[in-house]
Amino acid sequence: xxxxxxxxxxxxxxxxxxxxxxxxxxxxxxxxxxxxxxxxxxxxxxxxxxxxxxxxxxxxxxxxxxxxxxxxxxxxxxxxxxxxxxxxxxxxxxxxxxxxxxxxxxxxxxxxxxxxxxxxxxxxxxxxxxxxxxxxxxxxxxxxxxxxxxxxxxxxxxxxxxxxxxxxxxxxxxxxxxxxxxxxxxxxxxxxxxxxxxxxxxxxxxxxxxxxxxxxxxxxxxxxxxxxxxxxxxxxxxxxxxxxxxxxxxxxxxxxxxxxxxxxxxxxxxxxxxxxxxxxxxxxxxxxxxxxxxxxxxxxxxxxxxxxxxxxxxxxxxxxxxxxxxxxxxxxxxxxxxxxxxxxxxxxxxxxxxxxxxxxxxxxxxxxxxxxxxxxxxxxxxxxxxxxxxxxxxxxxxxxxxxxxxxxxxxxxxxxxx
Ligand code: HAM
Numbered sequence: 001x002x003x004x005x006x007x008x009x010x011x012x013x014x015x016x017x018x019x020x021x022x023x024x025x026x027x028x029x030x031x032x033x034x035x036x037x038x039x040x041x042x043x044x045x046x047x048x049x050x051x052x053x054x055x056x057x058x059x060x061x062x063x064x065x066x067x068x069x070x071x072x073x074x075x076x077x078x079x080x081x082x083x084x085x086x087x088x089x090x091x092x093x094x095x096x097x098x099x100x101x102x103x104x105x106x107x108x109x110x111x112x113x114x115x116x117x118x119x120x121x122x123x124x125x126x127x128x129x130x131x132x133x134x135x136x137x138x139x140x141x142x143x144x145x146x147x148x149x150x151x152x153x154x155x156x157x158x159x160x161x162x163x164x165x166x167x168x169x170x171x172x173x174x175x176x177x178x179x180x181x182x183x184x185x186x187x188x189x190x191x192x193x194x195x196x197x198x199x200x201x202x203x204x205x206x207x208x209x210x211x212x213x214x215x216x217x218x219x220x221x222x223x224x225x226x227x228x229x230x231x232x233x234x235x236x237x238x239x240x241x242x243x244x245x246x247x248x249x250x251x252x253x254x255x256x257x258x259x260x261x262x263x264x265x266x267x268x269x270x271x272x273x274x275x276x277x278x279x280x281x282x283x284x285x286x287x288x289x290x291x292x293x294x295x296x297x298x299x300x301x302x303x304x305x306x307x308x309x310x311x312x313x314x315x316x317x318x319x320x321x322x323x324x325x326x327x328x329x330x331x332x333x334x335x336x337x338x339x340x341x342x343x344x345x346x347x348x349x350x351x352x353x354x355x356x357x358x359x360x361x362x363x364x365x366x367x368x369x370x371x372x373x374x375x376x377x378x379x380x381x382x383x384x385x386x387x388x389x390x391x392x393x394x395x396x397x398x399x400x401x402x403x404x405x406x407x408x409x410x411x412x413x414x415x416x417x418x
Contacts, residue, residue: 105130
C-alpha cells in the first residue's frame with residue numbers, strides 16, 4: 001500500500017486548507033481593490049519557455065525543474081514559477097494591444113526539485129502579480145504597497161522590505177568584468193556549476209546555495225556600485241517615492257534574485273529569521289526575450305506556505321471557519337423526509353446546516369452537535385411534525401424557544417444576524 005506522498009509535497013485538508021483559502025481570499029479582495037485582473041495559466045509549459053525566460057544558468061533551470069517528454073516526445077516542464085507563463089499568455093493573447101498597463105494576478109502551484117525544509121517544498125503555492133507597460137518606479141511602489149497592505153491584513157509585522165538594483169544589460173557588462181575579476185581569485189574553490197557560471201553568467205554565482213560558494217562571494221562587488229545614469233536615476237526615484245510615502249526599506253546588495261529575467265529594481269520582504277516571504281522586481285527585457293515587442297514589466301511572487309507557517313507560529317486569529325449555524329437532529333425514521341425538507345430550506349436560505357445521516361440516536365446526535373460547536377440545535381420527531389412546532393436550543397446559553405415551523409427560517413436568521 002502506498003501511504004506516503006512524494007517528498008516535499010503535502011496534502012491539504014482540515015484547518016490548513018481553510019487558512020490557505022482565507023489568505024487567498026484576502027489577497028484576491030486586495031487585487032480587486034487595486035483593479036488587478038486574475039489570470040490562470042497551465043500547470044505545465046514547453047520547457048523552452050523556462051530555458052529562455054528563467055535562464056539556462058539559474059539553479060531553477062539547472063537543478064530544480066520537473067522536465068519530461070510527453071507522448072509526442074515534446075519536452076514539457078511543470079511550472080517552477082508563474083512569471084514566464086504569464087508573459088507567454090500576455091503575448092499569445094495580444095494583451096499588449098489593450099490599453100496599458102496590463103495588471104494581472106494569479107494563484108499557482110509551482111514545482112521545484114529543492115531540498116525540502118521548513119517553508120521549502122517541491123510543490124508550493126504562489127500568489128503573484130505582474131504589471132506590464134510601465135517603466136516608471138511608481139509601478140514598483142504600487143506592488144510594494146499592495147504587499148504591505150496584504151501583510152498588514154494578515155497581521156504579519158515581522159517583514160522588512162529589502163530593495164536593490166541590479167541594473168540593465170549595459171550595467172551588467174561593466175559589473176560582470178569586475179565580478180569575474182573578483183571570483184577568479186578563488187576560482188578553484190567554487191563548485192563546478194559556478195565555475196561554468198563564471199564564464200556564462202557570473203551574477204548567478206552570487207545565489208548558489210552551496211555553502212563554500214556563498215561564503216566565497218560574501219565580499220563580492222555590489223551591482224549597485226556599477227549602475228549607469230538611467231538605472232541610477234530609476235533607483236533614486238524609487239527611493240524618493242518610498243521615502244515620501246513613508247515606506248520603510250533597507251538597501252540590501254545581497255538581493256540579486258535567483259532568476260535571470262530581472263533588470264533594475266529587485267526587492268524582497270524578509271523576516272527577522274532571514275526567511276523570504278516574497279520576492280520580485282522589474283524585468284524589462286523578458287517580453288522581447290520571448291519574442292514580443294519590448295515592453296517594461298514588473299512583478300512579485302509570494303510563497304503561500306511561508307505565510308501560513310508564520311500565521312501558525314503567530315497563532316493567527318483569522319476567522320477561517322464559519323460555524324455550523326443549525327444542527328437538526330432526527331428522532332425516528334418517520335421524521336426523516338420532513339427533516340430533509342427543512343434542512344434543504346435552511347440551506348437555501350443561506351444558513352449553514354447539518355443533519356444526521358448515520359442513523360445515530362438522538363443522544364449521539366446531540367453529542368456530535370456539541371463537538372462541532374453548532375450554534376443552534378433542533379430535534380425533529382413525529383410530535384414536532386404533528387404540532388408544526390420545534391424547540392430551538394441556543395447552545396451557548398442552553399435557552400430553548402418554541403418556534404412555529406413556518407417561521408423557522410426568519411427566526412434563525414434574526415438570531416444569527418444579531
Ligand atoms: P521566487 O523568489 O523564486 O520568485 O519565488 C517567489 C516566492 O515563492 C519566494 O519568495 C518564496 O516565498 C516562495 N518559494 C519559492 N520557492 C519555494 C519553495 N520551494 N517552497 C516554498 N515556497 C517557495 C519567483 O518565482 C518570481 N516568479 C517572482 C516574480 C514575479 N518576479 C517578478 N514577477
